Amino acid sequence: MTRRPTRQRQARGASRVGERFEAVVGPVAHGGHCVVRLEPPEARVVFVRHAIPGERVVLEITEGTEGDRFWRGDAVEVLEASPDRVEAPCPYAGPGKCGGCDFQHVALPRQRELKTAVVREQLSRLARIDSDVEVEPVPGDQDGLRWRTRQRYVTLSGGGRAMRKHRSNDLVAIDDCLIESPEPSDHQALGRRFEVAADGFWQVHPGAPDVLVTTVLEMLRPQPGERCLDLYAGVGLFAAFLREAVGESGRVVAVEGDAAASRLSARNAPGVVVQAGDVGKVLASAFDEPFDLVVLDPPREGAKRAVVEQVVDRAPRAVAYVACDPAALARDVAIFAESGYRVAEIRAFDLFPMTHHVECVALLTR
Structure with a gap:
């Protein structure tokens, strides 16, 4: 599953990329992330991937400058896990890895509850x-896997195939995509x-x-x-x-x-x-x-x-x-x-x- 390149935005002050914060994860939002509201002095909304509402995590900023209204980030460490957290079945899923799947760390019934919340909120x-x-x-x-009957990859120069990272042109070499259907x-x-x-x-x-x-x-x-x-x-x-x-x-x-x-x-x-x-x-x-x-x-x-x-x-x-x-x-x-x-x-x-x-x-x- 490929992603379009991220549109370049003009920087609005010093970059905050790479900084880490401890926070409690808020509600799910449209787009595969959850809302985290950092306390002062940052007082900023961060859209965080790889988290579940209610968890306490360490998040790392992946996009954002001092002047932005909101930042983006990944949950890179889970301090208090949700009972719905599972180990991602795919080794390429997670922070800094393939950007195709948003919820592999979430039990399948809970994934559907999160999507339900998003649909209701948008309506x-x-x-x-x-x-x-x-x-x-x-x-x-097959339990949320092996369903995608048409898949696109990036062909690597030395052979093999790859997928893109989330909101990036950076590539991750892929051996087997677990959501791809065998037929x-x-x-x-x-x-x-x-x-x-x-x-x-x-x-x-x-x-x-x-x-x-x-x-x-x-x-x-x-x-x-x-x-x-x-x-x-x-x-x-x-x-x-x-x-x-x-x-x-x-x-x-x-x-x-x-x-x-x-x-x-x-x-x-x-x-x-x-x-x-x-x-x-x-x-x-x-x-x-x-x-x-x-x-x-x-x-x-x-x-x-x-x-x-x-x-x-x-x-x-x-x-x-x-x-x-x-x-x-x-x-x-x-x-x-x-x-x-x-x-x-x-x-x-x-x-x-x-x-x-x-x-x-x-x-x-x-």
Whole structure:
């Protein structure tokens, strides 16, 4: 699992990198870290990785200068451990090592509790929604390991492979990544095979396609003759099943920004009207008609206001929003609320064990 290079920021005073502090770990935060509030004279918030709420740790600053509002750090020594702390199964997980996994030091049930807390906090803070959603396990991994069916490595000059450290271009040589699946994806959902480009997008957890399609269909309850709009449709995963549900008298339109994926969706979902192009631009100029149902499955940054407003303009009776970032979901849900759409149901799935990532599906209705 690779990470984008850290954007260089202008220094705001003397560096505090390498300094150590003893502190009690506060609540989990979005992004795979916990919040620590250092006491005066520092009086600074530090986002700390490799910790668990309630622990007393020694943390080392990894990013931060005298003038920054907050710092980043790693828990490098645990003075009072949480009962949920376990030894990381992977030798490459931990401070200063591979940046791919955030929670290998946390027992799997507690990982899901931490993710649940993050999803609820984001919904409450950004969308003013008090939710009792809980992150659910999904079949297809081995106690949180061996689930990632597509993995990318950096090839080392002398042979071998490597991963990047957290928020860094520095490399860590890797012999065996424990979240990588021994088997590639079969690109199937509910027994139906889909054609996917070699470098194309497909859910990386083996259980994801089945659980996401089932959840979306159960939430939307498409009826024969209804009109459906599948946005960010990929290779037609949702569109294919929506087409079956609405039948010959219905209509399904699939819009996807990636031209290659869009071409494949036409093959994977016969009978679906397929349109390649930026979702916002397509909706601004085409398919300006009422739709009964909409599926939104945007990239990590979410759909954003322009697309949400275009969806609302089609006046669907229900929208299923599939999101891999709870913050983006909560922001967009708040925009839907401005037009009278409310969250009727929400579920969250642990499709990325050992990491902070979580997949949510929200049902919005008028």
